[in-house]
Amino acid sequence: MDDAPARARRPRRGSGAVTLHDVARLAQVAPMTASRALNTPARVSPEVLARVREAVKATGYVRNHAAGALASTRSRLVAAVVPTLAGPVFLPTIQALTAALADHGYQLMLGQSGYIDSREDALLDAIIGRRPDGIVLTGTVHSPDGRQRLQAAGIPVVETWDLSPEPLDMLVGFSHEAVGRAVAQFLLARGRRRLAVIAGDDERSRRRHEAFRAAAAEHGLAELAVVTVPAPTTLRSGRSALLELLRRPAGVDAVFCSSDLLALGVLTEARARGLDVPGQLAVVGFGDHEFAADLEPALTTVRIDGGAIGRQAARFIVDRAEGREVAERVVDVGFSIVDRASA
Amino acid sequence: MDDAPARARRPRRGSGAVTLHDVARLAQVAPMTASRALNTPARVSPEVLARVREAVKATGYVRNHAAGALASTRSRLVAAVVPTLAGPVFLPTIQALTAALADHGYQLMLGQSGYIDSREDALLDAIIGRRPDGIVLTGTVHSPDGRQRLQAAGIPVVETWDLSPEPLDMLVGFSHEAVGRAVAQFLLARGRRRLAVIAGDDERSRRRHEAFRAAAAEHGLAELAVVTVPAPTTLRSGRSALLELLRRPAGVDAVFCSSDLLALGVLTEARARGLDVPGQLAVVGFGDHEFAADLEPALTTVRIDGGAIGRQAARFIVDRAEGREVAERVVDVGFSIVDRASA
DNA sequence: GTGAAAGCGCTAACAC
DNA sequence: GTGTTAGCGCTTTCAC
Numbered sequence: 140m141d142d143a144p145a146r147a148r149r150p151r152r153g154s155g156a157v158t159l160h161d162v163a164r165l166a167q168v169a170p171m172t173a174s175r176a177l178n179t180p181a182r183v184s185p186e187v188l189a190r191v192r193e194a195v196k197a198t199g200y201v202r203n204h205a206a207g208a209l210a211s212t213r214s215r216l217v218a219a220v221v222p223t224l225a226g227p228v229f230l231p232t233i234q235a236l237t238a239a240l241a242d243h244g245y246q247l248m249l250g251q252s253g254y255i256d257s258r259e260d261a262l263l264d265a266i267i268g269r270r271p272d273g274i275v276l277t278g279t280v281h282s283p284d285g286r287q288r289l290q291a292a293g294i295p296v297v298e299t300w301d302l303s304p305e306p307l308d309m310l311v312g313f314s315h316e317a318v319g320r321a322v323a324q325f326l327l328a329r330g331r332r333r334l335a336v337i338a339g340d341d342e343r344s345r346r347r348h349e350a351f352r353a354a355a356a357e358h359g360l361a362e363l364a365v366v367t368v369p370a371p372t373t374l375r376s377g378r379s380a381l382l383e384l385l386r387r388p389a390g391v392d393a394v395f396c397s398s399d400l401l402a403l404g405v406l407t408e409a410r411a412r413g414l415d416v417p418g419q420l421a422v423v424g425f426g427d428h429e430f431a432a433d434l435e436p437a438l439t440t441v442r443i444d445g446g447a448i449g450r451q452a453a454r455f456i457v458d459r460a461e462g463r464e465v466a467e468r469v470v471d472v473g474f475s476i477v478d479r480a481s482a
Numbered sequence: 483m484d485d486a487p488a489r490a491r492r493p494r495r496g497s498g499a500v501t502l503h504d505v506a507r508l509a510q511v512a513p514m515t516a517s518r519a520l521n522t523p524a525r526v527s528p529e530v531l532a533r534v535r536e537a538v539k540a541t542g543y544v545r546n547h548a549a550g551a552l553a554s555t556r557s558r559l560v561a562a563v564v565p566t567l568a569g570p571v572f573l574p575t576i577q578a579l580t581a582a583l584a585d586h587g588y589q590l591m592l593g594q595s596g597y598i599d600s601r602e603d604a605l606l607d608a609i610i611g612r613r614p615d616g617i618v619l620t621g622t623v624h625s626p627d628g629r630q631r632l633q634a635a636g637i638p639v640v641e642t643w644d645l646s647p648e649p650l651d652m653l654v655g656f657s658h659e660a661v662g663r664a665v666a667q668f669l670l671a672r673g674r675r676r677l678a679v680i681a682g683d684d685e686r687s688r689r690r691h692e693a694f695r696a697a698a699a700e701h702g703l704a705e706l707a708v709v710t711v712p713a714p715t716t717l718r719s720g721r722s723a724l725l726e727l728l729r730r731p732a733g734v735d736a737v738f739c740s741s742d743l744l745a746l747g748v749l750t751e752a753r754a755r756g757l758d759v760p761g762q763l764a765v766v767g768f769g770d771h772e773f774a775a776d777l778e779p780a781l782t783t784v785r786i787d788g789g790a791i792g793r794q795a796a797r798f799i800v801d802r803a804e805g806r807e808v809a810e811r812v813v814d815v816g817f818s819i820v821d822r823a824s825a
Numbered sequence: 826g827t828g829a830a831a832g833c834g835c836t837a838a839c840a841c
Numbered sequence: 842g843t844g845t846t847a848g849c850g851c852t853t854t855c856a857c
Binding site for chain 1: 496497499542544545546547548549551552555557559566567568570573576577580581584587589590591592593594596605607608609610611612613631634635636716717718721743746747750753754772773775776777778
C-alpha cells in the first residue's frame with residue numbers, strides 16, 4: 140500500500156537497507172520526529188522516544204551517516220595525515236586521537252602522505268573531498284598549493300609535533316630547537332666534549348641537531364660529528380652510523396640519536412665492539428619509546444607525550460566542530476629528558 | 483540572473499563551497515556532463531572535457547564525496563579494525579592496506595576495537611553507519627551480535643591474520659597451528675629438549691603455542707614451560723618472563739616468544755644474566771619485525787608478510803566494490819622460519 | 826513537542 | 842555524446 144506500485148515504474152535504487160523512514164513508519168511518527176529521537180532525545184516525549192527506540196531495534200536500523208553529513212554539512216569524520224606509519228613515532232598520537240574522537244562519535248580517516256609531494260596533494264584532495272570536520276597533520280604540508288587548498292576548504296586544521304611560527308590554524312607540539320639545546324646542555328654538564336649526532340634526514344630532526352650544534356658551539360665546541368640516515372630510522376642505520384662515527388679520527392664520547400630505535404642500534408653495535416656505554420660513550424635517544432626503560436643499559440632519552448598530543452588535537456577539532464571557539468590555538472606540550480643509565 | 487532571488491526567500495544552507503553545478507555552469511554544460519567528465523572522461527568529447535577541466539581549475543572545485551556516496555551507494559571508504567595500534571604487529575598490514583586502497587581512490591577509516599566487547603559493538607555500528615565499501619578485520623569480531631550485524635549490513639568483509647574455519651566472508655591469513663608445529667620441529671631438530679613458550683594472552687598466540695605443545699608431545703616431550711604475558715606484548719614482559727622461566731627447576735634450553743619484542747626482552751635479560759644465546763638458550767621470535775635481523779645475536783623468527791596481507795585485503799575489497807566476483811575467497815599467505823643466529 | 830516541505834550535492838536511469 | 846528527471850536518506854527551516 141506504500142511504494143510497491145512506484146517500484147514497478149522505476150527500478151529500485153538505493154541500498155535497500157532500512158531507512159529512518161521505515162523506522163518512523165513503524166513507530167507511527169514523522170521521519171523528522173524519529174530523527175530527533177535519535178539525535179536530541181531530550182526534545183521528544185518519552186512515549187515517542189520509546190516507540191522509536193523499539194522500532195530501531197525491531198528493524199535493525201543503522202543510521203546512514205553519509206546522508207546525514209550531506210544534509211547537515213557535518214561529517215563527524217576527522218582526517219589524520221602521517222608521513223608514514225612505518226616509524227613508531229606517531230603511533231601513540233594516532234592511537235590516542237582515534238580513541239578520543241571515538242568517544243565523541245567521530246571516526247578517523249587515515250592518510251599516508253609518503254615523501255612525494257605530488258602524492259601529498261592528491262591525498263589532500265581526496266581528504267577534502269570527504270568534507271571531514273577536521274584535519275590533523277603530523278608532519279608538515281610542504282607544497283604552497285596544498286597549504287592554500289587546505290585554507291580554502293575552511294576545514295579546521297591541527298598541526299602537531301611541532302611549534303611552527305606560522306600555524307595554518309591550530310597547533311599542538313613542542314619546540315625541536317629547545318630539545319636540541321637541552322640535550323646539548325645535558326651532555327655538556329656531564330663532561331662530554333666530543334659530541335655527535337645521528338639524525339634522520341627529516342626537517343624536524345635537522346632542526347633539533349642544528350640547535351644542538353649551536354648550543355655546543357656556545358660552549359666552545361667547534362666540531363660536531365654528524366651522520367645523517369634516511370627516514371624512517373631503523374636499528375640497522377643506528378648500527379652502521381655508529382660504525383661510521385667510530386672511524387672518525389677525533390673520536391666520540393656522546394651521541395644524540397634522533398629516535399630510540401636508532402639509539403638501540405647504537406647500543407647494539409657498541410656492545411658488539413666491546414664499547415662501554417655509558418663509560419666510553421653516552422647515548423641519548425628521542426621519543427621515550429615503550430622499550431627504552433628496559434634496555435640494557437636503560438636508555439636516556441627525550442620523552443614526548445604523543446598521547447597528549449593526540450588528545451589535545453581531538454579536543455581542538457571537536458570543540459570547533461561543536462561550534463565552540465577555541466581561545467588558545469597553540470599548545471606546547473613540552474618534553475623532558477629521562478635520565479637513565481645510558482648517559 | 484539564476485538563483486539570487488530564490489536566495490532571498492530562504493536563507494542559504496549548505497557549505498557555501500563550489501559545487502559541480504557551478505563548474506557545469508562555467509563550462510556551459512549540464513551538471514551530469516560535468517560529472518561524467520570527472521568520473522568517466524572517456525565518455526565525453528575532448529572539447530567538453532577540456533572546458534570542464536578548466537572550469538574545475540578556475541573554481542578550485544573539490545568533489546563532495548558524501549553526496550556522491552549517497553547517490554551512488556558507493557562510499558569509496560574502507561574501514562579497518564585493529565584490536566589496538568599499540569603492538570607493531572598490524573602496522574605493515576595497515577600501511578600496505580592504506581597505500582593500496584589510495585591507489586584505487588579509496589580511503590581508509592581506522593577503528594580500534596580495544597579489548598572490550600561492548601566497545602567493539604559500538605565501533606561496528608559507527609562503521610556500518612558510514613556505509614563503507616568494505617571492512618577489513620585484523621583480529622576477530624567476538625560477539626555473535628556483532629557478527630550478525632556485519633552480515634546483515636551486506637558489506638564485504640575481509641578477516642585477516644588468521645585462517646578461521648568459518649570465515650564471515652573473505653579471508654587472508656595463515657595457520658597459527660602450522661606455525662606452532664613448525665617452530666617445535668625446528669627446535670627439536672636442533673636438539674633442544676627443554677622447550678618453553680612465552681605467549682601473549684590473545685587467542686592466536688594461544689593457538690600457536692597449543693600446536694607447539696602438541697608437536698612437542700608427539701616427540702615425547704611431556705613438559706612444556708609456559709609463561710603467559712598480557713597483550714600487547716612488550717620488551718619488559720619478555721625480560722620478566724625469562725626470569726620466571728629461569729626459576730623453574732627443570733631448566734630451559736629454548737624459548738618460543740609470541741612476538742619479536744618479547745624475544746628482544748629475552749635476549750636483553752639473557753645478556754644481563756650472562757646467559758649465552760644460542761649456546762645455553764635458543765630464542766625464536768614471531769613477526770620478523772624490521773629490527774630482528776640486526777639484533778645481537780640476530781633473531782631467528784617466524785616471518786609473516788604483513789604487507790602482503792594488506793595488499794591482498796585491498797584487492798579483495800576493490801574487486802568486490804567494482805563488481806568483480808572474487809573466485810577464491812580464502813588466501814593463505816603462509817609463513818617461513820628465518821633461521822638466524824639466536825637459535 | 827511534532828510535522829510538512831524543501832533541499833544538501835551528486836549520480837542512475839532514461840531519453841534524445 | 843549530452844541533457845532531463847528523479848531521487849539517494851537525511852536534516853534544516855518554519856509552521857503549528
